[in-house]
Amino acid sequence: MKIYDELVWRGMIKDISSPKLEDMLNNESLTFYIGTDPTGDSLHIGHYSSFLISKRLKMAGHNPILLVGGATGQVGDPKPTAERAMISKEEVAHNIECLTKQAQEIFGFEVVNNYDWIKDINVLDFLRDYGKYFNINYMLSKDIVARRLDEGITFTEFSYMILQALDFMHLYETRNCVMQVAGQDQWGNITAGIELIRKKLGKEAYAFTMPLVTKADGTKFGKSEGKAIWLDKEKTSPYEMYQFLVNSEDAKVIDYLKTLTFLSKEEIEALEEKVKTEPHKREAQKALAAEVVRDIHGEAELQKALKITEVLFRGNIKELADDEIKAAMNGFEQKTVQDGVSLTEALVESGIASSKREAREWISQGSIQVNGERITDNEFIVSKEKALIENKTLIKRGKRNYYVIEQ
RNA sequence: GGGAGGGUAGCGAAGUGGCUAAACGCGGCUGACUGUAACUCAGUUCCUUAACGGUUCGGCAGUUCGAAUCUGCCCCCUCCCA
Numbered sequence: 212m213k214i215y216d217e218l219v220w221r222g223m224i225k226d227i228s229s230p231k232l233e234d235m236l237n238n239e240s241l242t243f244y245i246g247t248d249p250t251g252d253s254l255h256i257g258h259y260s261s262f263l264i265s266k267r268l269k270m271a272g273h274n275p276i277l278l279v280g281g282a283t284g285q286v287g288d289p290k291p292t293a294e295r296a297m298i299s300k301e302e303v304a305h306n307i308e309c310l311t312k313q314a315q316e317i318f319g320f321e322v323v324n325n326y327d328w329i330k331d332i333n334v335l336d337f338l339r340d341y342g343k344y345f346n347i348n349y350m351l352s353k354d355i356v357a358r359r360l361d362e363g364i365t366f367t368e369f370s371y372m373i374l375q376a377l378d379f380m381h382l383y384e385t386r387n388c389v390m391q392v393a394g395q396d397q398w399g400n401i402t403a404g405i406e407l408i409r410k411k412l413g414k415e416a417y418a419f420t421m422p423l424v425t426k427a428d429g430t431k432f433g434k435s436e437g438k439a440i441w442l443d444k445e446k447t448s449p450y451e452m453y454q455f456l457v458n459s460e461d462a463k464v465i466d467y468l469k470t471l472t473f474l475s476k477e478e479i480e481a482l483e484e485k486v487k488t489e490p491h492k493r494e495a496q497k498a499l500a501a502e503v504v505r506d507i508h509g510e511a512e513l514q515k516a517l518k519i520t521e522v523l524f525r526g527n528i529k530e531l532a533d534d535e536i537k538a539a540m541n542g543f544e545q546k547t548v549q550d551g552v553s554l555t556e557a558l559v560e561s562g563i564a565s566s567k568r569e570a571r572e573w574i575s576q577g578s579i580q581v582n583g584e585r586i587t588d589n590e591f592i593v594s595k596e597k598a599l600i601e602n603k604t605l606i607k608r609g610k611r612n613y614y615v616i617e618q
Numbered sequence: 619g620g621g622a623g624g625g626u627a628g629c630g631a632a633g634u635g636g637c638u639a640a641a642c643g644c645g646g647c648u649g650a651c652u653g654u655a656a657c658u659c660a661g662u663u664c665c666u667u668a669a670c671g672g673u674u675c676g677g678c679a680g681u682u683c684g685a686a687u688c689u690g691c692c693c694c695c696u697c698c699c700a
Contacts, residue, residue, distance in 0.1 A: 572662065577649070
């Protein structure tokens, strides 16, 4: 299957800037870029599919550049609903450092920072050299701006598209980067760039967007318990990532397999059949979780995650060997708490519960298990003596939230 | 610059002097069911407590026995006109 057809089959193409793209993608070697703003210090699973598309294109002979928005991150890409909170310059710098390292480690891409070429443009040059190419009426008609007109949008965010357009042009001029790939919400910014390149350089640039990865109810994919699933294993353990993926909805798991794994069409279609005939076995979910965790963290981490899963969902914790318990505990958040405190205090002090009231609520509702036993007494004492192993106590909240408390 | 309408818990939205820690909806969390699901049902959702209590309705200062509700000043947002 040619790369273009493959991307279409995987459902990874939402909009294309020109029908010529099909031929170019299949038969040429293009330099393209994909950008991300440093709004956090790690990439998360939501970024993953767009980075994978770069990898797929690279495998098909194209040349990816990853751009981190050291400049644009300080301005803020308009969200549909409200103004973004500004991030401090120090934070931006820190995030760039982390993201750059991560992108190089996981994907092996070249990384550039748009701060390098935007920082020296002064206001006057900006207005004369770039502002003149943007008609306000045109900018106002962009979907993202139009949607913000009732709520309000600052000049800062309004200007964002100009900066992104400028990036595209800069990379076009200096690196012969002729294509941009991004999420569908970037369409407005991308077309601004294509037009700037046409107007100012008289050249044609190309782009395509990917559909947003969503859950069956249309909400954003990638959060569990309100927390993002990070690619950094210090922030989200491979076990947690495995759990997140293995819990994918039946209605969406095939879509996820297409966008997040390198499994072939045949393999995925076989799994699709399994979802229909034997949904309770969840083979597609297991394949998805295994593939992604292996691709990101490696085979060894996958095996650990599988082991922990097996232990927690199949066996009785107390019957496990010490080394199995240790392996399981490594997958969870570790918290340190004073010795000999009540369970309520332990939950609050460790940060598992946000208040004593919440901790008491969980305990009285029977959602807390300590070392495998359900505890409904607020005054239950958590101590070293009762620890499962090495002063560590395993706390389970709800059906599948585990924490380790060390005393 | 002029005029109008607003700011209530994570969000939306009631409440216009005491019975209000504040209806209702959404979202979140928990339990039952289940496929570690979905659906459905039940509970719970400011802080603290065994109970009492404490701090809240943009901010500050007042009126009052008593204020989210009345008054003054300030801050912020939206719309219309210029």
